[in-house]
Amino acid sequence: MVAKPFYRNLFGLGIFCLFSVQVFSQSFSSVQKIIERRFPAIEGKVVFEKLNISGLDSATYFVKNGQLHIAASTTSAASYALYDYVKKYCHSSLSHTGDNVQIPKVLPATKTKIGVHAAYPLRYALNYCTYNYTMSFWNWQQWERELDWMALNGVNLMLAPIGTEAVWQRTLEQLSFSDKEIRDFIPGPAFNAWWQMGNLEGWGGPVSDAMINHWTSLQKKILARMKALGIEPVVQGFVGIVPSALKRHFPEADIINQGNWCGFQRPNVLAAKDSLFKKVANLYYKNFKLLYGGDFKYLGGDLFHEGGKTSAINLAEEGKLVQQNMQQNFPGATWVLQGWQDNPKAKMMTELNPKLTLIIDLLGDRTETWLQRNQYGNFPWIWSTISNFGGKTTTGGTLLRVLTEPKKAERIFGKKCTLQGTGIIPEGIENNAIIYQWTLDGAWEKTVPSIQNKLADFVTSRYGENNKDLNEAWQYLLQTIYNGREPGIQGGQGGYESIFCARPDTNFIATTSCCGPTRLWFDPELLVQAALHLSKVAGQFKGVGSFQYDLVDTWRQVINLKARDVYALLMEAYRKNDVLAFEKNKENFNRLLLLQDRWLGTNENFRVGKWLNEAKNLLPDGADKKLCELNARTQITYWGPNDSRTMLHEYANKEWQGILKDLYYRQWQQFFMYAEAKMEGKRISYPDFFTIEKRWSELQNEYTVIPQGDAEAMLPQLIKLSGYSFDLGNEKEVDFFHDK
Structure with missing residues (x-):
């Protein structure tokens, strides 16, 4: 073998190093884009490095020679570490209720290397209702900002049901529904949530093709950005909720009328054991994949949400068959269910695969359903807070429970604890900034933090500084609107109304x-x-x-x-x-x-x-x-x-x-x-x-x-x-x- 000249070896090494830096840089390019959009003052001053460790998301950061160095195991960890630095050292923050971004020209030093390590694997966000009480008419710019905020707060699992309308439109056309029948099923832009939860159909419509196409285009942008930011979407699966008009087309099928919800005719439920179920499901999933792709790990959808008729249904069999159908179309996908009132029904869960099921405990800040139902039968679950109902302009919450309840679950169940993370499930999200930030922070805290220390950090990042009057104001807020210590203390939902x-x-x-x-x-x-x-x-x-x-x-x-x-x-x-x-x-x-x-x-x-x-x-x-x-x-x-x-x-x-x-x-x-x-x-x-x-x-x-x-x-x-x-x-x- 003839030896290569030394300079050629150096040249090759240089190319290799350059290539390595480029690959590494690209892996965190989406976080650099967040910096460009939200914190332009530090653009070009942040260096990322891949942290090659297994297990839960982790990151470290420090400032050296005017540059912020972040080493992270995932994109989500990198985003959270970036925001942790911005809040604690630059005294800046973003929220749905106003921003405070006043980053100094010279990046503040950290003195030591700071570590952020996830306590749970999942950080969940959004309620079906949020998509209407807050987001009904959002454009892409608003969604882009929202996804940046989610990433910065460490969210890595988020409900993403927009665009289901086009899936149903195509599916029903293939089932010979008329245009009017289709539009009588799809609701208007402020009421999609209750359609997807099986509470109503058609209310607020009929919608135009332009509106359906808008939702489709928006969902494609949202899904692409979520993927770049390391946020897994929970898309809408098929669980058997069908138009009431389906009975006219298939009179012999086992279709169960679900009665009314708050004065609205509910969509019907197509029994999973009926042969028509697989036909409709296959069409639904085929159209879903054609529109949005087939790489989804989480499917949402709840049967019998806030009522419905179950007497004619074998609930255990129904749940098992629905989940089996999901697996046939999306192998390995997890069925995400809402823990709300008696949902998911205990009998329906008896034949579900716990490894392929995730329960979102919606009312963790107000009830202890997770405890009363023994972690939903020891299924994987996420502790969450609703805090706002109806998107009302009411402020309030149970701050102490936000900090303590997830750790209480760990203490009670010990090694048998199936808690997977914390989540924010507001019906409307343009409120209660402290609740959302602290709930998501809880997924990165190994122990219960000092509420006074945490409050001081929050006030400083929210306003840019802390002083006697700001501190006093928040001490009073803690004693009033955020003082719902015990479940049900308010005697109703959310904050006190006007x-x-x-x-x-x-x-x-x-x-x-x-x-x-x-x-x-x-x-x-x-x-x-x-x-x-x-x-x-x-x-x-x-x-x-x-x-x-x-x-x-x-x-x-x-x-x-x-x-x-x-x-x-x-x-x-x-x-x-x-x-x-x-x-x-x-x-x-x-x-x-x-x-x-x-x-x-x-x-x-x-x-x-x-x-x-x-x-x-x-x-x-x-x-x-x-x-x-x-x-x-x-x-x-x-x-x-x-x-x-x-x-x-x-x-x-x-x-x-x-x-x-x-x-x-x-x-x-x-x-x-x-x-x-x-x-x-x-x-x-x-x-x-x-x-x-x-x-x-x-x-x-x-x-x-x-x-x-x-x-x-x-x-x-x-x-x-x-x-x-x-x-x-x-x-x-x-x-x-x-x-x-």
């Missing part, structure tokens, strides 16, 4: 929606203190979106709690037939409602125009715009169906500027006219609030998303309202009630 958004009544209004909390679980005076402490430092955080959101949101809750006190006085005056007292308190209530409308108008996140303009801008065609806006307005008012007896009205109520003045204020005026007439002994019909809401939902008047007014200038009036007085140093004060 009296303004309730349908007026001469009887005591315990809750605005059908399922909201029926009593306040904290001293409202403590919440006033939180608002006051935030107000004291408002001038220091004018350009910090997260602070501005929290300032408006905290005072929002103070105002509507004040209004509840006034409402109680109103009803007392009504019962005593005290006309003068009623008139006085009516005026006070009206002033508070209009004050709330103006206060919320200072922040785009609390303007109804944001939601409605998202809907109208989703698609270019005029008919699609009209349908989307109708869906958007309907969802946040009477919800559906078109029946005055609907129990779902106000389930997704929003305390937003615009709807407060144009809908809720009008309802209250109608109510006051009624009450005053009754006190005078006149015969008068009770106001038809359903019709008022329905008419508003059908309007097409414009609402702007542009903030109006100056929140800081309005604070003196709010402080006066609270009963306290101190000088903020404002040069300009505004009279809320008369200033134009």
